Amino acid sequence: MAKENDAPGISRGPLPHLKGGDSFQLHAMREKLGERFDPIPVVEPPTPDPELDRAVAELRRIRDAVSGLAHSQVELGDVVDRLAEVADLLVERVPDEQTRLETMWTGAGSRRANPVSGTENPLAPPVRFYGCDDGSIRAETTLGLAYQGPPGCLHGGISALIIDHMMGVANHWGNRFGMTAHYEIDYRAPTPLLQPLVFRSWVAESEGRKTWTHATIHAGDRLCVEARGLFLEASVAVPGRPGTRSTIGDGA
C-alpha cells in the first residue's frame, strides 16, 4: 500500500516489477551499501498553501488544454482577455523575484516549488515518485503534447529533466545526498507520448562524498532511456541567510 507523502515528491509505494533485463537487485544493493541503503523516514513536508496549489492546478489544466491548439477552430479570444486580467492582477501584487527567493529560503524552502515534482510549480509534469521498499524510486505517468520533441515522442531534454530530478529523489530515499556533478544519458528507443511510461531510479554505489545513481524509462517492456549520474556532497549559499550554506540538491 502506498503511503502518501509529498515531502520531496516521495510516497512509499509497492515494489517495482523487476524484469529479467533489470540489473537492480536488492541483495546486491545491500551488499554494496550496507545499512546506508535502508530507506530513510520521509521528512515532514512543508505546509501546503492550498490557494496556491489550486491556482497552479488550474494553470496546469490550461497548459494541457492549449497544447497543440494552433490554427484550430477553438475560440481563444475570451480566454486571452481573462488570462490577461489575471496576469495584470497578479503582477501588481507580487514582490520581485529576489524578495520571493529570500522569503522562500527563510520559510518553507523549495520542496513544493521545484520544476519537476512541485505542486506549486505550473511547469511540473504530472509525475509522482514512489519510494519502494527495495530502495528504488518509481513513477508511472503518461505525458502529453506539451512535452513533445520528435513527432509523437517525448522531448529528450524532458527525459533528462525528469531523470536528473528523479536521481536526486533516489539519493534522498537511499539516505544519500549531493549535487549533480556528471550525468550521462543513452536514448535507446523513442519514448512515446500519450502512452504509459515507467520511470525508475536507484542508488547504485556510494563512497565517501560520491554517489552513483542510475535511472531508466520504460514504455511497456521497451527500455527507452537509461542514465547514470555522479553526485557529490557540496553546498551553496542560501539566499536571504548570509553565512548559511545548504546541501539541498535537485531532487531533495
Next chain:
Amino acid sequence: MAKENDAPGISRGPLPHLKGGDSFQLHAMREKLGERFDPIPVVEPPTPDPELDRAVAELRRIRDAVSGLAHSQVELGDVVDRLAEVADLLVERVPDEQTRLETMWTGAGSRRANPVSGTENPLAPPVRFYGCDDGSIRAETTLGLAYQGPPGCLHGGISALIIDHMMGVANHWGNRFGMTAHYEIDYRAPTPLLQPLVFRSWVAESEGRKTWTHATIHAGDRLCVEARGLFLEASVAVPGRPGTRSTIGDGA
C-alpha cells in the same frame, strides 16, 4: 545585426564573444567539417496563431508571478476562481490530445509548440537562440524562481533540458540533423538564478550518420555547465500520416 526569425527558434545574431578558455574556433571547425559547416538559410517558420501566442504569453506572465508565492500575503482567491473559469471554458472546447497530435503533424508541425523555444508552449523558458556567422548558436537569458534546483541555483535538469534542445538547434544551424543518442553533462559550478547566463552550442564533428555537438553555460566568465551530445540520423513514425516517417529531432 540580428535577423529575427523564429523558425526553429533561431535568429541570426552577432558573433559570440569568444573567451581565451573557449575551444571553439571557426578555422578549426571549417577544417573539420568543410562546406557542411556553412550556416544554412533559416527555413520558413510555420504561420503563427496570434491568439494562441497571446494566450501563452499571458500564461507565462502568470507562471512567473506565482513562482515562490507560497504562504505570502498575496491574495489568490479571486485569481483561482478566474483560472478555474478559463480552464473549464477551454477543456470543453478542445479536441482530445491524440486528435491534436495528428492535426499538428498534418499541419504546421511542432516548431512553434516545443517545450524549450516554442512560443505556443507555456512551459518554454525565456530563451531565444541566435545563429551566429561562425556556425555556433547563442542565447542570453536570466532565469527565475520557476527553474530552481539547489537554493538560488538553476535546476540541473533544466540545464539539461535547454542544452539538449540547443544542441539540436546547433545541428540544424550547421546543416546536420539527428536524434539524441547519447548525452553527457558536467556541472562545473552552480548556475545562478536571477543573473544573466550565456548558452552556447556548436557542431564539433560529424561523420556519416553521426554528429557530435558541444554546449556550454556561462555566468559571466564562470563556466557552469558543459555538455557533449552524439546525434544519429534516425526517423520516427509521423502521427496522423500512416507510412510516413520524420527525421525531426528535439531542436529542429
